[in-house]
Amino acid sequence: MTGAEGRHSAGRANLGLFMEKENNFPPLPRFIPLKPCFYQNFSDEIPIEHQLLVKRIYRLWLFYCATLAVNLVACLAWWIAGGSGANFGLALLWLLLFSPCGYVCWFRPAYKAFRADSSFNFMAFFFIFGAQFVLTVIQAIGFAGWGACGWLAAVGFFQTSVGAAVVMLLPAVMFSMSAAMMAIAIIKVHRIYRGAGGSFQKAQTEWNTGAWRNPPSREAQYNNFSGNSLPEYPTVPSYPAAGSQWP
Numbered sequence: 001m002t003g004a005e006g007r008h009s010a011g012r013a014n015l016g017l018f019m020e021k022e023n024n025f026p027p028l029p030r031f032i033p034l035k036p037c038f039y040q041n042f043s044d045e046i047p048i049e050h051q052l053l054v055k056r057i058y059r060l061w062l063f064y065c066a067t068l069a070v071n072l073v074a075c076l077a078w079w080i081a082g083g084s085g086a087n088f089g090l091a092l093l094w095l096l097l098f099s100p101c102g103y104v105c106w107f108r109p110a111y112k113a114f115r116a117d118s119s120f121n122f123m124a125f126f127f128i129f130g131a132q133f134v135l136t137v138i139q140a141i142g143f144a145g146w147g148a149c150g151w152l153a154a155v156g157f158f159q160t161s162v163g164a165a166v167v168m169l170l171p172a173v174m175f176s177m178s179a180a181m182m183a184i185a186i187i188k189v190h191r192i193y194r195g196a197g198g199s200f201q202k203a204q205t206e207w208n209t210g211a212w213r214n215p216p217s218r219e220a221q222y223n224n225f226s227g228n229s230l231p232e233y234p235t236v237p238s239y240p241a242a243g244s245q246w247p
Contacts, residue, residue, distance in 0.1 A: 038108065050114045050192070057185055061107045064136070064178050068095040071139075071171035074149040078157065081164035090147020098132075106132055110189065122193045126186070133182040140175035150175060 023036040042051050042058075068091070075083075075091040106129040113121035142150015154168035 040111070045115045046111070047114065053185075053188060053192075054111060054114050057107060057110050057189075060178070060181050060185060061102050063174075063181070064102060065095075065099045067171060067174040067178055068098060070174055071095075071147075071149055074168045074171045075147060077164045077167040078149060078153070081157070081161035083157070083160075083164075084145070086145065087147045087149075087153075090145075091149075094147055102132065113189075113193075117196070119193075122189070125189065129182065129186060133179060133186065136175055136179040136182060140172060140179050142172060142175075148175065 021039050021041075023039050025036050025038045025040040028034055028036060039045075042055055046054050072088070072091045072095050075088040079085050079088045106125055109121040109124040109128065112118055113125055138146065138150075139148035140150050142148055142153035144153065149168040149171045151172045154165050154172045157165040157168060
């Protein structure tokens, strides 16, 4: 095999490995006639220096989903003890809405931003995750009629039912923890983004060129500059044999 054929074979092998990546999230049981919608692999796609942060953002999404589930149970206890049933209905709506939307709307932009150094996805993460942070603060406060067992709702219900109020304190604590961790995540991601020279102008450029739709991964960017993409020569130059004279 010549050097050119070897490079072509290696290039096809690398391209095959890249194309064979199948969606693996969410991990659905085989008996469900649905397939995963996303490919997620931290060690394969995220630079090693940012893997821990991206994993923590993913765990933050999981924690927020768990908080919404606990809030649903607390709103049920609130309803049974004499509270409004509308809070339980809203709590169910928040769980069904914000669990998948949180993954799609702010975790995936963060994942794609670190995967491809995409300014547009960084900006999308900042705006959407910032709105999520404000909403989580409101849920932690616990205004009446919002379907969230925050501090105001839990403390104010002690006069009606101590048992239900104690249950309602748990999501209040979890909402507060979620809001605190979201604030820390925003600060850390923004610090990394600004330190790498990111700007709104770069995000606007990605929007205008359409690169935000499917930004290439760092692996693809690396392969574009690897030895497999070097220009090929049609023929191999022939040199005079040893001992012969140059013309």
